[in-house]
Amino acid sequence: MHRYILRRLFLLIPVMFGVSLVVFTIMFFTPGDPAKLMLGERAPEAEVAALRAQMGLDDPFPVQFGRFIFNAVRGDLGRSLVTRRPVFQELYARFPATLQLAAAGVLVAVVMGIPIGILSATRQYSAFDAASMGIALVGVSMPNFWQGMMMILLFSVSLGVFPSSGYGTLRHLIMPALTIGTSTAAIITRMTRSSMLEVVRQDYIRTARAKGLSERVVINRHALKNALIPIVTVIGLQFGYLLGGAVLTESIFSWPGVGRLMVDAIRQKDYPVVQGGVLLLALTFSVVNLGVDILYAYIDPRIKAQYK
Amino acid sequence: MRTETDDIIQSSDEHPGELPEKLSPDEHPPLTPAPELSKRRGQWGEVWRRLRKNRTAMFGLAVVLLIIFTAIFADVIAPYSFRVQNLDRIAEAPSRDHLLGTDDLGRDILSRIIFGARVSLQVGFIAVSISIILGGTLGAVAGYYGGRMDNVIMRVMDVLLAIPSILLAIAIVSAFGGGIVNVMIAVGISYIPVYARIVKASFISIKEQEFIEAARAVGARDGRIIVRHILPNSLAPIIVQGTLGVATAILSAAGLSFIGLGIQPPTPEWGAMLSSGRHLIRSAWHVATFPGLAIMLTIFALNLLGDGLRDALDPRLKQ
Numbered sequence: 001m002h003r004y005i006l007r008r009l010f011l012l013i014p015v016m017f018g019v020s021l022v023v024f025t026i027m028f029f030t031p032g033d034p035a036k037l038m039l040g041e042r043a044p045e046a047e048v049a050a051l052r053a054q055m056g057l058d059d060p061f062p063v064q065f066g067r068f069i070f071n072a073v074r075g076d077l078g079r080s081l082v083t084r085r086p087v088f089q090e091l092y093a094r095f096p097a098t099l100q101l102a103a104a105g106v107l108v109a110v111v112m113g114i115p116i117g118i119l120s121a122t123r124q125y126s127a128f129d130a131a132s133m134g135i136a137l138v139g140v141s142m143p144n145f146w147q148g149m150m151m152i153l154l155f156s157v158s159l160g161v162f163p164s165s166g167y168g169t170l171r172h173l174i175m176p177a178l179t180i181g182t183s184t185a186a187i188i189t190r191m192t193r194s195s196m197l198e199v200v201r202q203d204y205i206r207t208a209r210a211k212g213l214s215e216r217v218v219i220n221r222h223a224l225k226n227a228l229i230p231i232v233t234v235i236g237l238q239f240g241y242l243l244g245g246a247v248l249t250e251s252i253f254s255w256p257g258v259g260r261l262m263v264d265a266i267r268q269k270d271y272p273v274v275q276g277g278v279l280l281l282a283l284t285f286s287v288v289n290l291g292v293d294i295l296y297a298y299i300d301p302r303i304k305a306q307y308k
Numbered sequence: 309m310r311t312e313t314d315d316i317i318q319s320s321d322e323h324p325g326e327l328p329e330k331l332s333p334d335e336h337p338p339l340t341p342a343p344e345l346s347k348r349r350g351q352w353g354e355v356w357r358r359l360r361k362n363r364t365a366m367f368g369l370a371v372v373l374l375i376i377f378t379a380i381f382a383d384v385i386a387p388y389s390f391r392v393q394n395l396d397r398i399a400e401a402p403s404r405d406h407l408l409g410t411d412d413l414g415r416d417i418l419s420r421i422i423f424g425a426r427v428s429l430q431v432g433f434i435a436v437s438i439s440i441i442l443g444g445t446l447g448a449v450a451g452y453y454g455g456r457m458d459n460v461i462m463r464v465m466d467v468l469l470a471i472p473s474i475l476l477a478i479a480i481v482s483a484f485g486g487g488i489v490n491v492m493i494a495v496g497i498s499y500i501p502v503y504a505r506i507v508k509a510s511f512i513s514i515k516e517q518e519f520i521e522a523a524r525a526v527g528a529r530d531g532r533i534i535v536r537h538i539l540p541n542s543l544a545p546i547i548v549q550g551t552l553g554v555a556t557a558i559l560s561a562a563g564l565s566f567i568g569l570g571i572q573p574p575t576p577e578w579g580a581m582l583s584s585g586r587h588l589i590r591s592a593w594h595v596a597t598f599p600g601l602a603i604m605l606t607i608f609a610l611n612l613l614g615d616g617l618r619d620a621l622d623p624r625l626k627q
Contacts (some may be wrong), residue, residue, distance in 0.1 A: 018467030023479060030483035032394055137615075141607035145566050146582055146600030149589055152598075156591050244472035248563050252586075263567050266482040278479050282471045 001297065019282045025066050027271045029111055031058075038081050038187060077276040082268050087276040091258055095280065097167060098257035101180060101249065102242045106171055106235060108181030109188050114231065117133060117192020122198060122219060139186030140161050144245055148179040148252040165254035176253045180245050184238040191234045195227040202226075229300055236292030240285040358620040365616020371609035379425040388416035390423040392575045397530060409594040412584055417595065417604035420576035422601045427577045427608065428558050431492050436550050436559040438496025443503030444546065450504065451511025452534055462508070465501040471499035474560055481569045491570045495560045510542035533627055544621040551614035555607040562603055578603045 030191060036043065036053040052058055070079070077087035116136075120129045155175060156164035166172045199205065200223050208222045209215075250259035258277050265273035372449055378385060387407075394414035402409040407415040450458040468476065480494035514520065515538060523537050529616070562579025564570035571577035573584075578599040585596030 003583055014463070015470050018464070019470050022467060022471070022476075026479050026483045031485075060496060108410055137611055138604070139607060141555070141604050141611055143562055143566075143579070143582075143600060143603050144606075145579075146596070146603065149582070149586060149596050150600070153589055153593055157593075238470040238616060240475075244474035247474065247478065248566060250566060262478070266478070266567070271483075274479065278471060278475050282476055285472055286470050 004297065005294055011292065012286055015286060016283060017069070017277075020069060020279060021065065023275050023278050023282075024068055027275045028061060028064065030271060031271060031291075032082055034271065036085075046140055057098065058269060060141070072279070077279070078272040082270045082275050086270050088146075090261060090273060091276050091280050091297075094256060094258045094261045097255060098243070098246050098250070098259060098281075099284075101176055101246055101255060101257060102239065105181035105184060105245075106241045108177050108241060109184035109238065109289070110235065112185040114192050117189045118195040118196055118219065118224065118232075120189070121196035122215075130191075132260045132284065133193070136186040136189045139182050140190075142183065144179050144183060145248040145252055148175070148249055148282070151175050151179060151277025156228035167254075167256050170207060171221060172253075176249050176255055179252070180242055183245075184235075184242060188231060188234060190232055192227065195230045196223060199223045199227045225299070232292055232295060232299065235246045236289045243281045245283075245287055319614025339460055340532045342347075349530045353465055355617075355620045356501060359616055362616040363610070364612050364618060366618070368609040368614075368616060369460055375425050375609070376429060378422055379429050382426055383547045385411045386416075386419035386422040388419040390415065396584060399595060401592070403592055409592070411581065411595050412588060412592075417581070417598055418579060421578070421599060424576040424578045424581065424599065424602065425606075427488065427575060428561065428603070429575075431495065431561040432554040432558040433486065433493040435561065436499070436553045437453055438493065439499040439503050439553065439557075442496070443500040446500070446506030446537070447504035447536055448511055451508035452515060452530070454512075457585075458508070461504065465504050468501045471498075474563060477560055477564060478567075478569060480565055486564070486569050486572050488571050488575065488616045491561050491564055495557045495566070498560070499557070500538075502553070503546065503549065507542060507543050510545055511538055514538050514541050530566065533570055548614055548618045548621060549612055555610035555614070558603065558610075559607060578600045 011170075033048070033052070035048045035055060035057060039048055039051060056064060059067075068078075075088050077091070079086055080090055081091070116132050120132050151162075152164045153177070155162045159292050162171055162175050164175075172284065196219075205218060205223055208218045211223075246255075246257060247259035247262055249255065250257045251263045258280060262274055262277040265271075265277070359369075365455050392415065394410065397406075397414045398404060398411055400410045400414075410422065411417055411420065446461050449622055450461040462527070470537065471479075476498040477491075477494040480497060483491055484490050484494075520533060520537055523533050546622050562577070562582070565577045565579030566583045568583065571580055571582060581599035582596050582603075585592070585594075585599070588595045
């Protein structure tokens with residue numbers, strides 16, 4: 001098992017190297033001169049040229065990329081062109097807020113999605129099933145930035161229950177968490193339902209019923225545990241979606257996370273920050289998926305057995 | 309709903325052959341064909357017959373067709389131009405003159421939503437086409453040849469998959485600028501790995517089947533085997549994913565426009581319209597509400613159709 005975890009951790013290195021290469025290449029070929037951006041359009045040519053040389057912007061691509069990787073491994077992601085502060089510091093300050101939002105979104109999704117999915121599956125073709133599947137489909141179809149605005153309209157503007165922006169208390173967290181978690185909740189509901197339906201058709205469920213176990217025990221103890229495996233995968237994959245969605249949700253609710261930092265950076269053409277933000281979120285996503293794969297092995301003894 | 313006939317057809321259809329040579333679009337299958345008759349109609353006639361029985365999928369299809377129709381005939385249907393501003397009637401609530409009200413520049417929201425359908429559908433379909441063509445080719449090569457080629461392609465796909473797709477699209481558009489073409493390319497590229505994986509998986513399962521061996525035995529070349537024999541049999545998952553993918557692409561493009569990176573004004577795009585209504589949310593709720601509803605209806609219909617297609621193309625998956 002430890003070997004499996006180590007192997008997976010080791011595999012993260014080439015993937016992150018690849019991600020860095022992709023992101024660095026995109027930013028490298030971006031039109032516009034970072035030195036000019038830092039000094040302003042009217043700066044004298046000589047000054048711009050001096051800064052370019054100082055920043056190493058005249059070096060060939062492989063040299064620049066090599067330097068970027070060498071520095072990134074040590075936690076140096078360059079400096080923001082706007083605030084001049086190290087990108088790492090900027091991201092580090094905002095990262096907890098993004099993690100909090102994404103985690104709250106997953107919590108919303110799991111708490112809503114799994115129970116509704118189970119109930120739908122145990123009452124297949126009932127009115128409850130039809131209604132929850134209909135609502136889930138609406139949930140998947142709703143753009144989350146629009147949902148966020150509609151919630152502000154209803155809960156902040158009309159009812160005045162929740163603040164429309166800000167950070168710090170549970171009341172600030174509820175609307176952003178619902179916004180970011182709804183479509184994931186819908187996906188988990190659908191996944192739980194179909195996974196449960198598949199499991200309850202298995203022979204061992206029939207056996208469990210045949211030996212006279214109550215329906216509750218059959219569902220909770222026998223079916224759910226087996227149905228959970230694909231659901232856990234989906235939760236892991238959705239985490240990436242949530243991190244991406246954070247970019248939109250954070251800018252609606254003025255949530256002080258990495259997403260909003262990136263949107264601001266994009267507006268100001270502050271590429272090192274955009275680059276660092278994408279890298280950080282991709283790394284987080286990869287680590288979460290690694291965690292999910294390991295969790296898997298604990299849920300499913302068959303997988304664990306392979307790596308003994 | 310799964311019926312007995314479906315089961316019979318399914319069992320007789322375990323190893324579907326090639327696409328039928330002739331499949332004229334005006335040839336509608338009868339309402340309740342006998343199994344032996346439907347066998348002659350081929351796989352796609354069967355799919356259409358099963359799809360027709362699925363009421364929610366047909367509703368989805370009808371709405372999608374209606375939106376496509378609206379997009380094509382926007383010039384005729386829209387009551388006003390999408391760009392004419394009327395600064396005397398800024399952010400007016402819905403009225404008889406302007407059924408869905410006016411926006412922050414006094415433009416008719418209904419007309420802009422109607423023209424916006426053109427932009428959103430174009431972006432959705434073209435972005436998905438880019439993903440399918442590039443991702444599908446990579447997946448086909450990886451699945452068919454396997455070995456080192458497969459390894460290289462799939463490792464590159466793993467890298468792309470590690471970046472949440474909307475972030476990849478944001479990175480591309482923030483570097484190369486917004487505009488409809490860049491948005492299509494950015495969204496298209498960000499979903500390449502999804503199609504590469506799907507196509508690879510189905511190529512691997514099909515290339516081992518006997519009819520491929522037979523084709524190879526009679527001397528068919530790789531290109532012909534891929535295009536004529538494997539591809540038609542791996543279309544089902546691509547079609548399903550493609551339909552759902554158009555929905556995702558429309559959402560991603562709207563998201564990009566919402567943060568100001570996507571389609572630029574005055575082009576009416578639903579995400580950009582939403583974004584412009586954002587600061588009016590307290591005074592004029594309708595400016596942001598209706599474009600959002602338009603996005604939702606389109607995505608909802610595409611999802612219904614996609615789910616229906618999945619059930620129709622592979623009834624074994626249906627639950």
